[in-house]
Amino acid sequence: MTAASPAKRPRVRFAPSPTGFLHVGGARTALFNWLYAKKYDGDFLLRIEDTDRQRSTDESTRAIFDGMQWLGLTWDEDVVYQGANVARHYADAHALLDSGAAYRDFTPPSELERLRAEAEARGDAFKFDRTLADLSASDLAQKLANNEPYAIRFRVPEGTTEWPDLVHGRIAFPNKDIEDFIILRSDGTPVYNMAVVSDDIAMGITLVMRGDDHISNTPKQILLYRALGAEVPQFGHVPMIHGTDGKKLSKRHGATAVGDYQHQGLLPQAMLNFLALLGWSSGDDTEVMTLPQLIERFSVQGLHAKAAVFDTKKLEWMNGQHLAHMPIDELAAIVAPMIEHAGLSTVAELTANHAWFCGVLELLRIRARLTDxxxxxxxxxxxxxxEYDPEAVAKQWRDAAATADILEATHDRLASLGDWEPAPxxxxxRTLAEERAISGGKIFQPLRVALTGLTVSPGIFDVLLYVGRERSLTRLSRAVAFLRG
Known part of the structure; x- marks a missing residue:
């Protein structure tokens, strides 16, 4: 075990709320936790925080599952649904009540609103005064007998709450700045911090790695852990993701849902590689890494405290690198259904002509950054x-008669070949060009337009090879007829 290895088997979690799609920021948090678990032979758990019944949807839950599965971030145990654990949250809140770490607050919501408004009018930040909840034993008994509704508030102790954050170093909050916060609402439902701590204890979480927008929740959660007599996990708060304009990533920067990128021609391994580098570095200039390499090189020491920048152009470049280097059979399996969807062929036909299809992919992936x-x-x-691109015709077929003559000669020379291979x-x-005292380009460029309709393509002899003898010669004849027509 290295010095950086955890003292006990890690158990980490990703805990999204099913109120929308899997955001790239959430996917990055999930990835960091997943890499940590894989690096140190730990467990990566998934918890759906669905206690907000009004905003949580089954569609969002499915989108989270789909995004995680596309990325390959599989979890090690059954999914935990936070909404199924409300009885335990309730019991833990009442255990704190029984121990004196929390107290009942019968203050009516209207009174709290009045006090909050008065504080704002004075220019002060409202903080709950626990003396508002002080009741004599007889008054308390009477209210309980009348079944009057009450919230349960945590009694924040004096002192300071601090922790050694894996990303930011020591973080400390004076407890005087933390009000006695509600842990159970008057309707018996838990607030976020109570539910999270109760679930993390039950799941045996050893490290909570999440976005640094949660830093303000952490001292409250640490206080709850201690009051419940549980071991406090490690915490690490990773930076926010910004757009290239330096502002928090949002829809104005483009797609922010992982599923959008899945359908834009991105490879999951490229997305993972890109996400890993948003707030983490391997310690050198290496950028393009496979998933096994990411696992091997991942460490919390490489996590950055400053905001990361989501650059779509960099993501597409990264995707191009993975496209260029992935095993061709893997690429074929991804692209074949896309070719079928485009109406160009069928997966069955491509499977039957696998070697030819892989050869075509080798040509095309060189000029592509996306599978699209x-x-x-x-x-x-x-x-x-x-179809002939008008600009290609205007540029390469300007002199129709001369071009038709060259393409006809090209047709005849190619038709005479015994071997349909690039070298012959x-x-x-080239011999034809020498005979006509012209450059090779004067033949190759018009030929490219005849074969592809475009001015840009893979190498012209590779195009001839994979388009095939019959189709190539037919296209040359058609081009000659078009030019002379």
Whole structure:
């Protein structure tokens, strides 16, 4: 065990609220926890915090599951639903009441609103005065006998609450700045901090790693752990994610839901690699890493305290790097259904012509950053004919008669070849260029438009090879007829 290894088997959790889709910030938090668990042979748990019944939806829960599964962030035990644990939250709150760590507050909501408004009018921050809840034994008994509603408030002790944060170092809060906060509402439902602490204790969580917007909740939760006689876990608060303008990431910066990127041609391994580098570094300049490499290199020492920047262009570059280096069979499995969806072929046909399909993918992925871009380049290899881009025609076929003559000669020279392979094709066409005292480009560029309809494509001899003899010669004949028509 290294010095940085945890003293006991780690148990970490990701605890999203099902009130929307899986946000990239949540996915990044989940990833950091998942990497920590994998690095130190621990457990990664998923808890759905669905106690807000009005805002929680089954659709959002499914979106969280789908996003996690697409990224490959699998969890080790059954999903915990916080809403199913309200009875335990209630019991833990009453245990604090019984021990004297909490007290009943019968103050009517209208009175609290009045006091809060008065404080605001004075320019003060409202803080609950526990003397408001002081009752004589007889008054308390009477209110209980009348079944009057009450909230349960935690009795914040004197002193300071501090912890060694794994990201920010020592953080301390004077307890005098923390009001006696409610842990159980008058309707018997727990507030966030009570439910979280109760669940984390029950789940045996050893490290709480989450966004630094939760820092203000941490002293309250530490106080609850101690009052319940539980071991306080470690805490690490990772920075917020900003857009390139330095402001908190939001929809104005583009897509913020993981599912949106899944459907924009992103590879999950590229998304993971990119997310890992939002607030963490491996200690050197290495940026492109596989998931096993991320696990091997991950450490909390590499977590940053400053905000990370979500740069979509960097994400697309990262995706291009993974596209270029992933095993071609894996890429084929991803792209084949996309080719079928585009109406260019079927998965069955691509499976039957697997070697040819992989060869086409090798050509196309070089010029692509997204899998969508591979599909966009694919039609010339699948369709019988091509449409000529007007700009390509204007640029490469300006002299129609001369171009038709060159393409006809190109057709005849290629048709005479015994082997349909790049080397003899190139030799034949370069010889043709020499015979006509023109550069190779004067043949290759018009040929590219005839084969693809475009001015840009993979290497022209590779295009000839994978388009095939019959289709290539047919397209040349069609181009000649078009130019002479």
């Amino acid at each position: 871009e591979i599909v966009a380049q694919a039609p010339p290899f699948f369709t019988d004919g091509v 094709m190139e030799e034949a066409l």
